[in-house]
Amino acid sequence: MTQYSIYCEDLTKVYQGDRRTTKIVAVDNLSLAVLPGAFYGFLGPNGAGKSTTIKMLTGLLRATSGKIVVAGYDLSADPLKVKSLIGVLPEDLNLYERLTAFEFLLFSGQMYGLSLALTKERADNLLTVMALDDARNKMIVDFSMGMKKKIALAGAMIHEPRVLFLDEPFNGIDAISTRKIRDVLKQKTDTGTTVFFSSHVLEVVEKICSRVAIISKGRLVADGSMDELRALTQDSSLEDIFVKLVSGDPLAADLADDN
Amino acid sequence: MTTNAITTLNRGTNAPTLGNVLRLLLWLKWVLTWRGLRRSRMRLVSSIVLVILFGPLSVAFAWGVHSLFAIVSAPDAALITRDVLAVLYIVWVVTPLFGFQLNESFDLTKLFTYPVNLATLFAGSVLGGLLDLPVLFTIPTFVVIIAYYTHGVLSCLCVIIALALFVLHTLALGQAVILAQVGFLQSRKYRDISVVVFPTIGMAYTVIQQFIVRQFSHGPNIQFFSTPIWKAADWLAPGYCIGVLDGLRTGSASHIATGALSLILACMVSGGLAVWSLRNLYFGDVASRSAEVIDNKPVRSGLTDPGLLRFLKPDIAAMTAKELCYIEREPQYKMLVIQLLCLLAVVAIPFLTAYSPAGLRIAISQHNAATFYSLSSLLMFWMMPLIFNHYAGEGAAITVLFALPTRRRAMILGKNIAHFIMMVVLNWAGLAGLAMVTGLWSAFPVSALLVLGCGPVLLAIGNLVSIYLPHRMFSRGNRPQPGGLSAADGTGCAYAALYMLAYIGAIIVVAPVIAAIVLPYMLAAPVFYLISLPIGFGYSVLLYIILLGEAERRLMNRESEIAYQINPAD
Numbered sequence: 001m002t003q004y005s006i007y008c009e010d011l012t013k014v015y016q017g018d019r020r021t022t023k024i025v026a027v028d029n030l031s032l033a034v035l036p037g038a039f040y041g042f043l044g045p046n047g048a049g050k051s052t053t054i055k056m057l058t059g060l061l062r063a064t065s066g067k068i069v070v071a072g073y074d075l076s077a078d079p080l081k082v083k084s085l086i087g088v089l090p091e092d093l094n095l096y097e098r099l100t101a102f103e104f105l106l107f108s109g110q111m112y113g114l115s116l117a118l119t120k121e122r123a124d125n126l127l128t129v130m131a132l133d134d135a136r137n138k139m140i141v142d143f144s145m146g147m148k149k150k151i152a153l154a155g156a157m158i159h160e161p162r163v164l165f166l167d168e169p170f171n172g173i174d175a176i177s178t179r180k181i182r183d184v185l186k187q188k189t190d191t192g193t194t195v196f197f198s199s200h201v202l203e204v205v206e207k208i209c210s211r212v213a214i215i216s217k218g219r220l221v222a223d224g225s226m227d228e229l230r231a232l233t234q235d236s237s238l239e240d241i242f243v244k245l246v247s248g249d250p251l252a253a254d255l256a257d258d259n
Numbered sequence: 260m261t262t263n264a265i266t267t268l269n270r271g272t273n274a275p276t277l278g279n280v281l282r283l284l285l286w287l288k289w290v291l292t293w294r295g296l297r298r299s300r301m302r303l304v305s306s307i308v309l310v311i312l313f314g315p316l317s318v319a320f321a322w323g324v325h326s327l328f329a330i331v332s333a334p335d336a337a338l339i340t341r342d343v344l345a346v347l348y349i350v351w352v353v354t355p356l357f358g359f360q361l362n363e364s365f366d367l368t369k370l371f372t373y374p375v376n377l378a379t380l381f382a383g384s385v386l387g388g389l390l391d392l393p394v395l396f397t398i399p400t401f402v403v404i405i406a407y408y409t410h411g412v413l414s415c416l417c418v419i420i421a422l423a424l425f426v427l428h429t430l431a432l433g434q435a436v437i438l439a440q441v442g443f444l445q446s447r448k449y450r451d452i453s454v455v456v457f458p459t460i461g462m463a464y465t466v467i468q469q470f471i472v473r474q475f476s477h478g479p480n481i482q483f484f485s486t487p488i489w490k491a492a493d494w495l496a497p498g499y500c501i502g503v504l505d506g507l508r509t510g511s512a513s514h515i516a517t518g519a520l521s522l523i524l525a526c527m528v529s530g531g532l533a534v535w536s537l538r539n540l541y542f543g544d545v546a547s548r549s550a551e552v553i554d555n556k557p558v559r560s561g562l563t564d565p566g567l568l569r570f571l572k573p574d575i576a577a578m579t580a581k582e583l584c585y586i587e588r589e590p591q592y593k594m595l596v597i598q599l600l601c602l603l604a605v606v607a608i609p610f611l612t613a614y615s616p617a618g619l620r621i622a623i624s625q626h627n628a629a630t631f632y633s634l635s636s637l638l639m640f641w642m643m644p645l646i647f648n649h650y651a652g653e654g655a656a657i658t659v660l661f662a663l664p665t666r667r668r669a670m671i672l673g674k675n676i677a678h679f680i681m682m683v684v685l686n687w688a689g690l691a692g693l694a695m696v697t698g699l700w701s702a703f704p705v706s707a708l709l710v711l712g713c714g715p716v717l718l719a720i721g722n723l724v725s726i727y728l729p730h731r732m733f734s735r736g737n738r739p740q741p742g743g744l745s746a747a748d749g750t751g752c753a754y755a756a757l758y759m760l761a762y763i764g765a766i767i768v769v770a771p772v773i774a775a776i777v778l779p780y781m782l783a784a785p786v787f788y789l790i791s792l793p794i795g796f797g798y799s800v801l802l803y804i805i806l807l808g809e810a811e812r813r814l815m816n817r818e819s820e821i822a823y824q825i826n827p828a829d
Contacts, residue, residue, distance in 0.1 A: 083373065094369040098291045099290065099291070107283060107287060108373075110275065110279060111280065112373060113275040113276075
């Protein structure tokens with residue numbers, strides 16, 4: 001199990017409804033195993049449980065049951081160690097918008113325990129990589145959505161994490177920013193970093209992901225390389241595969257039961 | 260350094276030290292607070308006003324405490340100290356419940372991704388709280404208390420430690436309240452309830468304030484500080500703190516030990532409570548409930564069941580029904596009703612405290628017409644901010660509304676009908692309440708007619724003002740405040756002045772209707788109603804029809820500007 005960057009077993013999240021008897025199962029016995037260096041796409045329709053899963057894997061939401069091991073550490077036993085080894089890009093970004101881009105990176109780096117000198121060096125570098133050099137002294141509140149995503153990603157990468165969790169990194173940004181983020185992430189996976197990301201942009205997922213998992217109604221319906229998924233559904237495009245697996249096709253139900 | 264450097268695998272980092280994290284959090288608090296002020300002219304101005312108003316007030320308060328200490332005995336001074344601390348305690352703990360706005364630097368949820376434990380994050384937020392202006396304003400009073408109870412280096416140290424524990428406990432409790440707000444107190448249901456509960460507390464505050472002012476209107480009343488209600492403070496941090504201070508004065512080691520231990524315990528409890536809130540917030544267990552939708556009971560409204568609205572044209576009926584739904588469901592509208600009740604309470608308190616119930620009835624009966632007209636007018640003019648800015652309630656949906664091919668006349672009419680219904684219902688309910696209290700039902704019909712006559716005129720003017728002076732209304736915490744571009748770009752004062760002019764204009768335009776309804780009653784010549792009522796109501800309806808056409812025409816030309824003002828691209 002230790003060879004996996006991300007491993008979870010029977011991960012379940014049940015919310016208590018307003019009435020005592022009402023239970024809402026957001027994630028249902030989900031099991032995943034992601035190898036180091038993988039570019040792992042995590043797909044599902046709206047409300048499928050993608051963000052809930054990412055929050056549980058990053059320690060931002062308590063799982064009702066199940067086991068989570070990230071970067072070789074049991075999340076429940078050593079959450080701070082896990083956090084020091086991962087980078088997170090939350091869906092709502094959570095940026096301190098009254099800081100400049102450079103200040104935000106300095107803050108993030110030091111919060112991850114880096115020295116100021118090292119943080120400065122990496123911040124300079126990340127601003128260059130993200131094509132944000134010209135905006136380094138601008139407050140984040142004045143950034144476009146694409147710039148905000150890039151600076152949030154830079155903040156998540158400042159400590160050079162082993163695993164990057166990205167919730168909808170390509171949502172609401174233009175093609176240039178998408179390409180830039182994609183290139184940076186690809187560069188990271190080439191050197192062994194694991195990237196686990198959720199997305200609705202199937203075209204990007206199809207192009208860059210080494211493995212893809214699809215969940216529907218909190219349950220895993222498929223997990224494999226693009227070739228494996230194509231073989232599974234007899235469809236060629238990820239869009240067709242996705243639609244078939246989450247649209248109530250009997251195949252999806254069978255696969256969910258198998259998983 | 261090349262871009263390839265980021266690909267270097269630095270696997271894992273050292274955990275940040277406690278001192279480093281606290282330093283960073285304090286820096287963050289300072290930078291965000293300062294930038295927030297520099298960024299928004301309105302916030303800067305309000306902070307300067309806060310300092311100008313409350314700075315001298317805090318010094319004056321400290322001086323008042325010092326003066327009382329000088330003239331009272333030591334046991335009375337202890338009571339005063341306890342009660343002063345109790346007031347600070349209540350203000351600190353309760354204030355976040357009023358108009359709470361999550362300060363960016365307080366939003367601990369943004370820090371959850373970092374490898375920092377919750378206790379450290381919480382400690383940082385409490386220390387950051389020491390930089391808040393309300394805390395700084397208490398320094399003069401604390402200096403006075405320290406000076407009074409200090410009789411040597413050791414006692415000075417003990418007093419400072421006791422007060423520091425009190426402040427830390429109070430800030431921790433205040434932070435716990437804030438954290439609770441971030442989590443389960445931010446659910447829609449809670450927000451709706453709070454809209455009713457907090458103004459009620461506000462009304463209670465007004466009553467207490469009036470009571471206190473009367474207590475001290477004839478000079479210091481020391482008895483006031485020992486009234487039973489303050490005794491509750493003995494069981495809270497102010498009581499523990501004064502136990503230490505009084506123990507120092509009397510040399511009672513047992514008092515000092517008991518007070519100090521109680522304070523430490525209180526600090527631990529409040530800290531634990533806050534960390535518990537933070538933990539719930541951290542894991543999202545509580546906050547997530549607000550997002551659930553489990554009640555599948557069909558909702559009935561004017562949109563699903565038009566009722567009497569079926570007699571209107573479909574587009575007007577739909578618009579009216581939608582507005583009525585909003586009036587019923589949107590907390591901001593409920594808040595307007597509560598604000599009105601607060602206003603009525605503030606107006607009524609001097610009367611209620613000046614007269615006995617029987618005396619009040621006699622006093623009102625002597626001025627019955629004027630009282631009823633005043634109430635009716637107050638109820639009407641209170642609604643002017645709503646009907647003079649009636650696109651604000653649309654929020655972001657304004658663009659959807661204006662994208663519809665619906666006749667603009669139907670949109671305006673729909674809004675007007677809903678607002679007119681609300682205006683009449685509230686007005687008549689208020690007048691009926693007054694009539695029930697005073698038994699003076701004879702004054703009800705004429706004052707009830709006022710709203711029917713004046714309503715169309717006010718709505719007609721409101722239609723034009725809404726087109727030319729739209730501004731976004733948003734809830735800042737629990738208080739609605741005008742905002743949007745008008746406030747943000749520093750033109751807020753100009754807007755306020757133009758609104759004032761519009762109000763004055765409305766009063767002038769509506770005056771003939773008021774005269775037509777009120778004068779015959781005041782002159783005790785009801786026969787004049789045969790002439791004045793048709794003229795008054797005819798004028799009102801005619802003016803409404805003319806201005807409705809104008810509003811329809813002008814709305815089409817101004818839609819993009821209105822949408823931009825109501826829903827600016829932040």
